[in-house]
Amino acid sequence: MTETVPTRKTTPPKRRYAKLAANENREDYSLRFAAHSFRRWRPAVVATTALGGIAYLADFAIGASIVFSYGFTSGVLAILAAALVIFVTGTPIAAACAKYGVDMDLLTRGAGFGYFGSTLTSLVYASFTVIFFALEGSIMAQAFDLALGVPLPVGYLLSTLIVLPFALYGMGALAKMQTWTQPLWIVGLVLPFVVVAVREPGRLAEFASFGGTEGAGSQFSAIGFGFGMGVALSLIGQIGEQADYLRFMPEKTAENKRSWWAAVLAAGPGWVILGAAKQIGGALLAFLALGAVGEAHALEPIAPYLEAVKPALGPVALTFAALFVVVSQIKINATNAYSGSLSFANFFSRVLHRHPGRVWYVLVNCGIALALMEFGAFALLNKILGFYSNVAIAWIGAVCADLLIVKPLGWSPRYVEFKRAYLHKVNPVGFGSMVFASAVSITAYFGAFGEFLAAFSPLLALVIAVVCVPLLAWLTGGRYYLARPNTVQTGELRATHNCTVCGDAYELPDIADCSRQQGAICSLCCTLDATCHDECQKPGASPTSLPMPTFHPPT
Known part of the structure; x- marks a missing residue:
């Protein structure tokens, strides 16, 4: 694959980006279409990197919390039902991001939200990365405390600092880190369940009749099922983090079609299959450790994990457990910090018309998450996630409805x-x-509508969003999707034009025609222009004088 070489600039550029923003090795096309020339990874590498981001142990804590609160039957069914919803809604989103080379924010803009409308979802997504960074960082700090005696406030700081190098350097560093740590993580994940299956197979039947710690009972409860499903559905925003990697998928061809789809499905919605298994597995380990460590510590993944591997590893069990937790949390929190930086960058670039570089927003994301950790976010796990899922699922449902119903x-x-x-x-x-x-x-x-709808409020949000999107699209005739026709059309997606503002060359999907500049403008320079007031969309705007080839969306 050859890199596109910019044509020689004959006049000084009208805008110079900050050094960090101009370095695409760190910037990773954070606010742009991911250029074909940058997508140099094989589908399997992209999938491996994306799946490395689901190494988090919050799944263990979430599953334990659900089963402890609502019992085995209601809790496990809630986890499985949520996984089904997440898989179905995540599939079209993953495919679209991989196909068009866009992240979740750019996809949302074109899938029914508009240019500023998607700033709200940028904050929703940023909140997801911050909340889960705080939860995962808390788990890492608990491991530091148990293994090394590091006070939790200091552990929170260490768990934040340790992921910064990977998040700052972007996809290149993340791909290497996720690949190198994957074997250790897989061994660590499987080990406790192998030990339990060999040493205590009879305890599985006890787990299946577990009624929780809050008197829920072992029988099925629709209310418990609904509330548990709501907590598990808070993970629906994870598809955004998967999409941040999937946008680097190579173009789908006749030769790579099978591997392309396998990678997209595995790394996109497929994460939830392992995620649901981890939630149920985490609940099992917490149940087995309940008598030894107590309820509070049973909800912290490090303590149940340690109790499970102790019989097999003996004196090195604590060291191994701490290492597994730290590796797992580095893998996921590097992704949380990276994805959060993309979302914050998208939000502030549109609001402030400035972009100092994605790496600055890594610090913003990590700083907010650190504050949440210090204020004890882990203790409010169920309440935070149950509330958040109502907003997240409305967003994902709306985007999914546009892709599956409105566009076809x-x-x-x-x-x-x-x-x-x-x-x-x-x-x-x-x-x-x-x-x-x-x-x-x-x-x-x-x-407000009774206990039953309170329990199923996230599903209510999903149903309303999925119904309203096609209804509003039909009522409005779709006229709010495009403010004017896209006249930049090309049959060669890799063809480039120099932006008349910054002077750099970009592939055609990242270029617009600008009546103010009377030429091509890249999407980021267009975003950052605070003076044009959308002149190109006004009646009578003069067309660009720059001849553009015709554009056909990728098939």
Whole structure:
């Protein structure tokens, strides 16, 4: 694969990006279409890197919390039902991000939210990365405390600092780290369950009749099932982190079609299969350790894990358990910090028309997460995740409905348009559906419509979003998807034009025609322009004088 060489600049550029923002080896096309020339990894490498991001142990804590609260039957069924919803909604999103080379934010813009409408979802997604960074960092700090006696506040700081190098250097460093640590992580994940199966197979039957620690009982409870499902559905935003890697998938061809789809399904929605297994497995380990460590510590993954491997590893059990936890948390929190930086960068670039570089937002993401850890976010696990899932699922449901229903029906463009030059500020189809679904489900969550709808409020949000999106698209005739036709059309996706503002060369999917500059403008320079006031979308705007080849979305 050859790199595109920019043409010689004849005049000084009108904008110079900060050094960090101009370095794509660190920037990773954070606010752009991922150029084909940058997508140099094989599908299997992209999938391995993406799956490394699900090494987190919050699954253990979430599963234990659900089963302890609602009992084995209701809890396990809730975990499995949530996994099914996450897989179904995640599949079209993963495929679209891999196909069009866009992250979750850019996809949301073109899937019914509009240019500024998706700033809300940028914050929702950023909140997801911050919340889970704090939860995972808390688990790492618990390991430092148990193994080395490091006080938790100091452990929180160490767990934050240790992931910074990987998140700062982007996809290249992350791919290497995830690949190198994968064998150790797999061995560490499987070991405690092998030990339990060999030494205590009879305890599995006891676990299956476990009624929880709060009097829920071992029988099925619809209310417990609903609340447990709501907690598990908070993980629906994980598809955004998977998409941040999947946008680097190589172009799908006849030769790589099978490996391409295998990688997309495995690294996209496929994460939830292992995720659900980890939640149930985490609940099992917590149940087995309950008598030895007590309920509070049983909900902290390090203590049950240590109790499970002790019989097999003896005096080195604590060292191995701590190493496994630290490696797991580095793998996931590097991803949380990386994905959070993309989301924060997208939000602030549109609001402030400035972009100092993605790496600065790594520090913002980690700083907020550190504050949450110091304030004890781990102790509020169920409440935080149960509330958050109402908003997250409304967003994902709206995007999914656009991709699966509205685009095939022709009520929205069949490709993903993410550039400011062609988008309305707010598209009421996706944005309106998400806001309405979130408002109703949050109201239900706080008990306004009774206990049953309170328990199933996340599913209520999903149903409302999925129904409202095609309804609004039909009522509006799809006219809020594009503010004007995209005249930059090409049959060669790798063809480049120099941006008339920054002077750099970009592939055609990242280029717009600018009436103000009378030439091509890259998507980021278009985003950062605070003076044009969307001149190109106004009636009578003069067309660009730059001849552009024709553009056809990738098939």
